[in-house]
Amino acid sequence: MRALLAVVGGLGVLGTGLWLSASPAGAVAPSAEAGADLAARWCAACHVVAPSGAGTDAAPAFTTIANRRSPPEIRAFLAQPHARPMRGFSLTTREIDDVTAYIESLQQKAER
Ligand code: HEC
Structure with a gap:
C-alpha cells in the first residue's frame, strides 16, 4: 500500500513538473531587446527612440518618457492607440x- 502511494505521489510530482515546464511558453519575461526592435520599426517615425537620438522630435523622446513615466503608466498609455495619424495602431x-521594458531600460541608462 505504501509503495502504491509512493507511485501515485511520484506520478503527481511528475505531472506537476511537466505542467510547470510546459506553461512558461505562454508567459515569457518581457524582452527589452524585442522592444527596441519594435520601437525602431514602429515608433521611430515620431519618437526619438534611442539615447543616440535617431528619430524625430515630433513626440517626446523615449528617454524623456522613461524619466517621467512609470512602467504601469506607459503600459496604460500604450493600451490605447495614440497620436491621430496612427489611429488603429494598437499593440498586443x-x-x-x-x-515598456525597453523604455524602462533607457531610464536606467539616463540615471547612471
Ligand atoms: C504618428 C506618430 C507617433 C508614432 C508612430 C508613435 N507615437 Fe507615441 N506619441 C506621439 C505623440 C505626438 C505623442 C504625444 C501626444 C500624445 O500623447 O498623443 C506620443 C506620446 C507617447 C507616449 C506618452 C508620452 C508621455 O509621457 O506623455 C508614449 C509612452 C508613447 N508615445 C509611446 C510610443 C510607442 C511605444 C510607439 C511605438 C509602438 C509610439 N509611441 C509611436 C506620436 C507617435
Missing part, C-alpha cells in the same frame, strides 16, 4: 510589455 499585450 506582449508588444506593450516588450516596448
Whole structure:
C-alpha cells in the first residue's frame, strides 16, 4: 500500500513538473531587446527612440518618457492607440510589455 502511494505521489510530482515546464511558453519575461526592435520599426517615425537620438522630435523622446513615466503608466498609455495619424495602431499585450521594458531600460541608462 505504501509503495502504491509512493507511485501515485511520484506520478503527481511528475505531472506537476511537466505542467510547470510546459506553461512558461505562454508567459515569457518581457524582452527589452524585442522592444527596441519594435520601437525602431514602429515608433521611430515620431519618437526619438534611442539615447543616440535617431528619430524625430515630433513626440517626446523615449528617454524623456522613461524619466517621467512609470512602467504601469506607459503600459496604460500604450493600451490605447495614440497620436491621430496612427489611429488603429494598437499593440498586443506582449508588444506593450516588450516596448515598456525597453523604455524602462533607457531610464536606467539616463540615471547612471
Ligand atoms: C504618428 C506618430 C507617433 C508614432 C508612430 C508613435 N507615437 Fe507615441 N506619441 C506621439 C505623440 C505626438 C505623442 C504625444 C501626444 C500624445 O500623447 O498623443 C506620443 C506620446 C507617447 C507616449 C506618452 C508620452 C508621455 O509621457 O506623455 C508614449 C509612452 C508613447 N508615445 C509611446 C510610443 C510607442 C511605444 C510607439 C511605438 C509602438 C509610439 N509611441 C509611436 C506620436 C507617435
